Amino acid sequence: xxxxxTHLISAPRQKVWNFLIDPHVIAKSIPxxxxxxxxxxxxxxxxxxxxxxxxxxxxxxxxxxxxxxPPSQYRLAIQGNGALGFVRGEGAIRLEDAGLNTNVLYSxxxxxxxxxxxxxxxxxxxxxxxxxxxxxxxxxxxxxDSPHDAPLPNL
Numbered sequence: 001x002x003x004x005x006t007h008l009i010s011a012p013r014q015k016v017w018n019f020l021i022d023p024h025v026i027a028k029s030i031p032x033x034x035x036x037x038x039x040x041x042x043x044x045x046x047x048x049x050x051x052x053x054x055x056x057x058x059x060x061x062x063x064x065x066x067x068x069x070p071p072s073q074y075r076l077a078i079q080g081n082g083a084l085g086f087v088r089g090e091g092a093i094r095l096e097d098a099g100l101n102t103n104v105l106y107s108x109x110x111x112x113x114x115x116x117x118x119x120x121x122x123x124x125x126x127x128x129x130x131x132x133x134x135x136x137x138x139x140x141x142x143x144x145d146s147p148h149d150a151p152l153p154n155l
Contacts, residue, residue: 001112001124001128002107002108003110003128003129004105004107004108005105005106005129006103006104006105007104007133008098008103009136009140009143010144011102012101012102013071013072013095013102014071015102015143015149016071016095016143017072017095018071019139019143021068021070021074023036024036025139027046028138029134029138029142030048030135031131031134032048032049033048034049035047042065042066042068044065045061046060046061046080050131052124053123055084055116055119057083057084057116059080059081059082059084059087060080060081060082061078061087062079062080064077072094073092074093075091075093076089076090077090078090083115085112085113085114085115085116086112087110088110088112089109090108091106091109091110092106092107092108093105093106094106104136106132110128112124
């Protein structure tokens with residue numbers, strides 16, 4: 001399944017970048033994220049609880065950030081497993097100036113398997129779009145509400 005889109009955030013690119021690479025901010029912004037712990041070398045372990053329709057469960061995931069070019073772009077790789085199946089994906093985040101604002105462009109490819117895949121492609125795509133929208137809306141609120149250029153400690 002391919003995912004792609006854009007999200008406009010009312011803040012300068014460097015400030016948006018600072019929030020988009022902070023694991024505490026990311027964990028707070030992902031719906032159902034119970035924890036996101038650093039493993040070193042831009043690798044993280046995350047625990048996510050979510051449901052699609054009547055199918056609900058927890059996934060333990062590994063997240064790797066690579067190819068960072070601050071404050072312009074980076075790549076993400078995600079591999080998650082749980083009782084409901086698996087999720088694997090790779091994607092890119094790119095930030096572009098839009099006047100005094102920042103346009104965040106994202107694209108990627110996700111594979112799912114197991115029981116979670118049985119709910120159907122259309123339902124999974126709808127869930128993915130909703131989750132991504134919630135994530136970027138949360139990031140935008142945090143960025144726009146903060147008077148600082150970087151996330152505050154212990155968010």
